[in-house]
Amino acid sequence: MGKGIPTADAGPTTTGNGDIKHRSKRDQKPRLLLMGLKRSGKTSISNVVFRKMTPSDTIFLDTTTTIQKEATHTFMDFQIWDLPGQIDYLDRSFDAESIFGGVGAMIWVLDALDNYMETVGHLTDTVFHLQQSYPSIKYSVFIHKIDCLTEDLRDDTVRDITQRITDDLYDVGLENPPISYHSTSIFDSSIFEAFSKVMQSLVPQLPVLESLLDTIGASCHFEKVYLFDVISKIYIASDTTSVDLRAYELCSDFINIIVDLSEVYGWHQETDFHEGEQLAALQAHGAESYVNNIKGYTLYLREINRNLSFIAISKDPAFDREKSLIDYNVGMLRDTLLKVLDYV
Known part of the structure; x- marks a missing residue:
């Protein structure tokens, strides 16, 4: 039978010999795994993205020794599992289904400042074995702490890591595994x-x-349009033009301002309003805001629902003059998005 797995919450319950008894509804949500060697930065990433921890405060975090589970309640309800790096999850004595069953994506965090030969080996072994039993899992490699390298060294490091992983997987028979690569920093x-x-x-x-x-x-x-998850500042879709990180940061800051203002001045759906028709009209329309001359851009926000917002960046000098038409077009887009996303 499989070993009992260290976990920070109830999770998949086990009997004394390690058998899985049942899974709660919470454990049946789509799962995203954070994996990598010890001290690679997995827990820091999870805390910065989903708990809004200040990056400088992550230096006080302890090493993860149990599976940490973070349930999100945003656009897409899912679980983030932060797995301790010192455990061999490919050991046959572990119940792999309790960890990898139902996983949608696996993120492997690789410390670009460390000797990454060891972690590349662990990563390729993990991907090879999981592809046999769980072929639907998608993989992403976060080449992390990249901000500490010079620009030239950064490019060389990313290129070397990507090539080594590709070559190692090719050697074991995986020519085109579903892996994406991202250079990351929590700063x-x-x-x-x-x-x-x-x-x-x-x-x-x-x-x-x-x-x-x-x-x-x-x-x-x-110039660019996004669908943002309001809480996490993750965008679930954008148009197919290239992403400018500076423009993305402007949009993220804009959402922060709108959220802060909404907490002070906004309406709450659970409030008992006497003017119900006015509230219904506001909800049907969606909150809207825009601001001009932010580093040469106009930022336009339209609420899709309480989790999602549409944000657009414009450099059009005629924006103010054409705003009524823009409002109409975005309103039609909102109605269509609600149908596509099954929120109506």
Whole structure:
């Protein structure tokens, strides 16, 4: 029978000999694994992205010794499992199904400042074995702490790591495994950009969403458009033009301002309003805001629902004059998105 697995909460319950008795509803949510060797930065990433910890405070975090589970309650309800790096999960005495069953994506965090030969070996072994039993898992490699390297060394390191992993997997018979690579740091927006790409791989409606955002971007002369998860600042979709991290940071800061203002001045759906028709009209329309002349951009936000917001960046000098038409077009987009995402 499989070994009992150290865990920080109830999780999959086990009998004395390690058999899985049942899974709670919480454990049946889509799962995303954070894996990597000890001290690679997994727990810091989880705390910065999903618990809003200040990056400088992560130096006080202890080494993870049990499976840490973070349940999200945003656009896509899922679990983040932070796995201790000192355990061999490929050991046959472990019950692999209790860890890897139901996993949508696995993120392997690789410390770019460390001797990464060992972790590359562990990663390729893990991917090879999981592909045999769990072929639907998608893999992302976060080449982490990259901000501490010079630009030239950064490019060389990323290139070397990517090539070594590709060669090692080819040698064991995996020519085109579903792996993406991301250079990350918790001290800038790169970690949110990387997580956005991971989450997009789990959104089945992504091609439709991208097509809709391409259309609205072209019709309204937007430079870039996003669908943001308001709480995590992860974007679940964008138009297919290239992402500018500086523009992304502007959008993320804009959401922070709107959220802070909403907590003070916004309406709450559970409040007992006497003017119910006015509230219904506001909810049907979706909250909207825009601001001009932010580093040469106009930022436009439209609420899709309480979890998602549409944000667009414009450099069009005629934005104010054409705003009524933009409002109409984005309103039609909102109605379509609600249908695509099954929120109506």
